[in-house]
Amino acid sequence: MTRQKLLKSEIVQLFNTTKETLRHYENIGLLSPEIDDNLYRFYDINELNRLRQIIVLRDLGFSTLDMKRILNGGIDKEAYLGMMKDHTRLLDHKISHLIKVRDETNQMIDLMSKDDFSLSFTIHEKHSREYILVNPFEIPVMDSLKTYYDTFSTLIKSEAYSEKTLISIFKYNSLDNFEKEDSRIGIEIDKGMSLSDINNTYETMSLTCGLYLSVFYVFKEGQMNDLKNLKSHVEAYLAANNLTVNSEYVVEIEHPELSILLADHEGLYEMQIKVSVCK
Amino acid sequence: MTRQKLLKSEIVQLFNTTKETLRHYENIGLLSPEIDDNLYRFYDINELNRLRQIIVLRDLGFSTLDMKRILNGGIDKEAYLGMMKDHTRLLDHKISHLIKVRDETNQMIDLMSKDDFSLSFTIHEKHSREYILVNPFEIPVMDSLKTYYDTFSTLIKSEAYSEKTLISIFKYNSLDNFEKEDSRIGIEIDKGMSLSDINNTYETMSLTCGLYLSVFYVFKEGQMNDLKNLKSHVEAYLAANNLTVNSEYVVEIEHPELSILLADHEGLYEMQIKVSVCK
DNA sequence: TTGCTCCTCACGTCACGTGAGGTGGC
DNA sequence: TTGCTCCTCACGTCACGTGAGGTGGC
Numbered sequence: 264m265t266r267q268k269l270l271k272s273e274i275v276q277l278f279n280t281t282k283e284t285l286r287h288y289e290n291i292g293l294l295s296p297e298i299d300d301n302l303y304r305f306y307d308i309n310e311l312n313r314l315r316q317i318i319v320l321r322d323l324g325f326s327t328l329d330m331k332r333i334l335n336g337g338i339d340k341e342a343y344l345g346m347m348k349d350h351t352r353l354l355d356h357k358i359s360h361l362i363k364v365r366d367e368t369n370q371m372i373d374l375m376s377k378d379d380f381s382l383s384f385t386i387h388e389k390h391s392r393e394y395i396l397v398n399p400f401e402i403p404v405m406d407s408l409k410t411y412y413d414t415f416s417t418l419i420k421s422e423a424y425s426e427k428t429l430i431s432i433f434k435y436n437s438l439d440n441f442e443k444e445d446s447r448i449g450i451e452i453d454k455g456m457s458l459s460d461i462n463n464t465y466e467t468m469s470l471t472c473g474l475y476l477s478v479f480y481v482f483k484e485g486q487m488n489d490l491k492n493l494k495s496h497v498e499a500y501l502a503a504n505n506l507t508v509n510s511e512y513v514v515e516i517e518h519p520e521l522s523i524l525l526a527d528h529e530g531l532y533e534m535q536i537k538v539s540v541c542k
Numbered sequence: 543m544t545r546q547k548l549l550k551s552e553i554v555q556l557f558n559t560t561k562e563t564l565r566h567y568e569n570i571g572l573l574s575p576e577i578d579d580n581l582y583r584f585y586d587i588n589e590l591n592r593l594r595q596i597i598v599l600r601d602l603g604f605s606t607l608d609m610k611r612i613l614n615g616g617i618d619k620e621a622y623l624g625m626m627k628d629h630t631r632l633l634d635h636k637i638s639h640l641i642k643v644r645d646e647t648n649q650m651i652d653l654m655s656k657d658d659f660s661l662s663f664t665i666h667e668k669h670s671r672e673y674i675l676v677n678p679f680e681i682p683v684m685d686s687l688k689t690y691y692d693t694f695s696t697l698i699k700s701e702a703y704s705e706k707t708l709i710s711i712f713k714y715n716s717l718d719n720f721e722k723e724d725s726r727i728g729i730e731i732d733k734g735m736s737l738s739d740i741n742n743t744y745e746t747m748s749l750t751c752g753l754y755l756s757v758f759y760v761f762k763e764g765q766m767n768d769l770k771n772l773k774s775h776v777e778a779y780l781a782a783n784n785l786t787v788n789s790e791y792v793v794e795i796e797h798p799e800l801s802i803l804l805a806d807h808e809g810l811y812e813m814q815i816k817v818s819v820c821k
Numbered sequence: 822t823t824g825c826t827c828c829t830c831a832c833g834t835c836a837c838g839t840g841a842g843g844t845g846g847c
Numbered sequence: 848t849t850g851c852t853c854c855t856c857a858c859g860t861c862a863c864g865t866g867a868g869g870t871g872g873c
Contacts, residue, residue, distance in 0.1 A: 266873070267686045272826075276698050277691070278705045282827090287863055302828055303873060308687055315705065315799040322643045327862075333802060340654065343803055347651050354644045358637060364601045365633045372626050375619065407546045408587055412556070419555050426557045426594065520594040523612060524622055545847070551852075561853090566837055581854055582847060606836075 268297065268305035278314060285314075291327055293317055293334070323350040324357075370479045371521040371531060382496050383479040386504075386538070391472040394430065394449035394514075395465040402448055405429070415450060417464055423453040431515040432468065435508055435536060438494040446515075470514065476506065476536045479518075484528040493534075501538065510537035547576065547584035557593060564593075570606055572596055572613070602629040603636075649758045650800040650810060661775050662758040665783075665817070670751040673709065673728035673793075674744040681727055684708070694729060696743055702732040710794040711747065714787055714815060717773040725794075749793065755785065755815045758797075763807040772813075780817065789816035 271282055288294040289304075294313060296304040306314075313334065320330045329346070332338055338346075366385075374383040395418065397405065404410045411429075418424060433446035449468065478497060482489065501507065518531040525531060554561055567573040568583075573593060575583040585593075592613065599609045608625070611617055617625075645664075653662040674697065676684065683689045690708075697703060712725035728747065757776060761768065780786065797810040804810060 266688050269687050269691055270827085270873070273691050276703075279703065281864080283864055284862085286829095291862095299873075301871065301873080303871095304827090305873090306687075311687065312798040312801075315707075316802055318705075319643060319647070319799045321862095322640065323647060340803055344651055344654060347647060351644050351647050351651065354640060358640050358644065361601065361633060361637050361640075364598060365630050365637065368598070368602060368626060368630050372623055372630065375623060408548050408585075408590065409545050412548055412552050424555075424558065426597075428594075519591040520598045522591075523595055524619055549847070549853085560838080562838055563836080565855095570836095578847075580845065580847075582845095583853090584847090600836095 266305075268307045269311070271296075271304045271306070274306050274311070274314065277311075278318065280318075288314070288317060288327075291331070293327060293330060323347070324353055325350065367518065367521060367533075370477070370533075371518070374479050374481065374531070375524070380481050382493070382500075384500050385477045386506075387475055387477060389470075389472060389475045389535070390454070391469060393452045393467055393469045394432065395452060396432070396447050396449045396468055398466070399447070405448065418450070418452065418456075421456055423456045425453060427451050428517045428519065430517075432512055433515070434511055435513045436511075438490055438497075438513070470510070470512070470537070473509070474538050474540070476501070476538045478534040478536070480532055480534070481525065482530050482532050484530075497534075497536065505541045506538040507541055508536060509539040512537075545584075547586045548590070550575075550583045550585070553585050553590070553593065556590075557597065559597075567593070567596060567606075570610070572606060572609060602626070603632055604629065646797065646800060646812075649756070649812075650797070653758050653760065653810070654803070659760050661772070661779075663779050664756045665785075666754055666756060668749075668751060668754045668814070669733070670748060672731045672746055672748045673711065674731060675711070675726050675728045675747055677745070678726070684727065697729070697731065697735075700735055702735045704732060706730050707796045707798065709796075711791055712794070713790055714792045715790075717769055717776075717792070749789070749791070749816070752788070753817050753819070755780070755817045757813040757815070759811055759813070760804065761809050761811050763809075776813075776815065784820045785817040786820055787815060788818040791816075 269277070271285055274280075274285060275282055285294065285304075289296070294310055294317070296306045296310050298304060316334060317330055320333065325333070325346075333343060333346070366387075370383050370385060374380065377383075395415070397414065401410075401414065405414070412419065427450050430449050430451065431446045432449055437445040452467070476497070478493070478500075480489075480493060514535045516533045516535070518533060522529065522531045548556070550561055550564055553559075553564060564573065564583075568575070573589055573596070575585045575589050577583060595613060596609055599612065604612070604625075612622065612625070645666075649662050649664060653659065656662075674694070676693065680693065684693070691698065706729050709728050709730065710725045711728055716724040731746070755776070757772070757779075759768075759772060793814045795812045795814070797812060801808065801810045
């Protein structure tokens with residue numbers, strides 16, 4: 264009679280995993296395959312399905328201890344559904360964060376791959392966003408990290424906060440003849456943050472949801488003239504893609520986290536311009 | 543004079559991290575903040591930006607050793623871009639896998655949250671998919687795991703393979719009066735798999751890309767009549783959402799990995815029906 | 822028989838977390 | 848001063864991986 268069950272090596276291939284992983288799950292009592300006289304493991308359909316379950320639970324972020332409680336029936340339906348909802352919500356955040364990291368990195372790769380380091384364009388549908396604006400007289404004070412921290416401490420200490428860089432908001436038209444005075448400095452407020460405190464403390468501004476053109480570019484300190492070139496490139500891109508600018512204001516975001524191989528006086532920036540498709 | 547730089551606790555709040563993480567990065571030489579007489583750490587803008595970079599690299603899946611090589615300048619632009627491309631590609635796979643896990647789990651939660659365990663519907667745009675079909679005379683043989691493994695070993699041993707359950711393909715109309723003989727058993731082939739080998743070895747069938755209605759339901763062994771009820775529910779959903787069935791064939795996928803709290807004779811299934819929006 | 826696959830058991834590792842014990846006004 | 852925050856150093860932990868040393872024809 265031929266063998267009915269599967270060997271460890273076969274399970275390893277089926278699930279694209281390693282024998283050490285299977286051994287680990289067995290050691291902690293998550294799997295219990297049949298053990299032969301010569302100590303070979305044999306996995307039947309039940310063990311296979313159990314491993315399938317272990318792997319989904321792992322991908323959802325459960326610990327092996329939680330898995331044991333869930334899979335050994337030490338949990339009722341209510342509790343189980345609650346845990347599942349928590350974990351899918353966490354996964355939601357993780358996924359959208361990873362998508363953001365991936366997209367920004369791809370944009371950086373695209374930009375750096377070009378010989379002339381010029382520009383990289385993408386178009387995305389964006390949610391509405393809210394920004395805290397700093398009073399102009401506070402701008403010089405932003406040179407000190409401590410003042411920066413103190414200025415936004417209410418924001419930073421709140422639950423939903425995640426790390427942000429300062430942004431600039433200015434008028435699209437001022438790109439022609441850019442002066443520092445035309446721009447205002449701000450910081451994004453996370454969704455799900457209680458706005459009541461914030462609105463009392465800070466001046467805010469919001470951008471509506473819709474289609475935005477992201478322009479990634481390398482800015483060399485003091486090279487303000489490059490911004491004029493930038494505008495002509497943007498206009499060319501808009502014309503070629505049948506788009507028009509749809510808002511007076513433009514947001515400029517610094518990406519120091521992506522400037523790894525850039526020189527000290529250079530920085531990677533993203534400009535977001537609201538656009539709409541021409542009819 | 544007031545303090546200019548940030549304390550460890552302030553960095554912890556800014557980046558939503560822990561002091562142990564910062565200590566770890568310092569221990570291995572990734573961060574080197576200024577150290578005061580009383581051994582307090584002070585972080586300036588350079589350390590802050592470096593931490594920003596460390597965190598993106600971490601999210602992209604780099605090890606701390608790789609981070610050191612990258613951030614300490616031990617790598618040129620070419621190599622850097624290569625590493626970045628590899629990591630964003632890996633992240634792509636990870637993201638799409640996690641999205642699949644999250645969506646399926648949400649569907650399971652939706653279904654299990656209902657009192658009557660009835661049905662859960664969603665509509666998704668799907669890519670085209672290809673299936674290997676098993677000859678009808680091989681079906682009884684599928685009861686043995688080893689034969690299952692041997693039947694698909696070419697497929698399983700190939701690089702791109704990821705774990706799959708068997709699917710059923712049958713005609714939408716046969717849902718009225720379902721007989722086992724009307725269906726065929728198959729297994730999905732991963733994208734990017736070399737089809738040349740496979741097409742010679744196996745009989746294949748493909749489903750076109752487009753809009754699919756996914757119906758999740760719990761099937762109790764032997765309760766074939768439930769399938770008739772299922773059809774009437776599907777028809778009601780289609781009518782209510784202004785949809786029509788757009789293909790002769792329907793795919794049925796078992797989800798043993800989501801059946802964790804179900805009884806032994808019950809299983810969680812998903813039926814995918816190609817639809818189009820009525821004009 | 823050889824080479825390949827399976828096994829065990831101890832220890833290693835990666836990225837932190839914990840806990841005891843102590844200083845200092847940041 | 849008290850309580851809070853900072854520190855160090857050793858050890859713990861989670862989910863595996865590695866490597867030495869040995870069996871068996873799956």
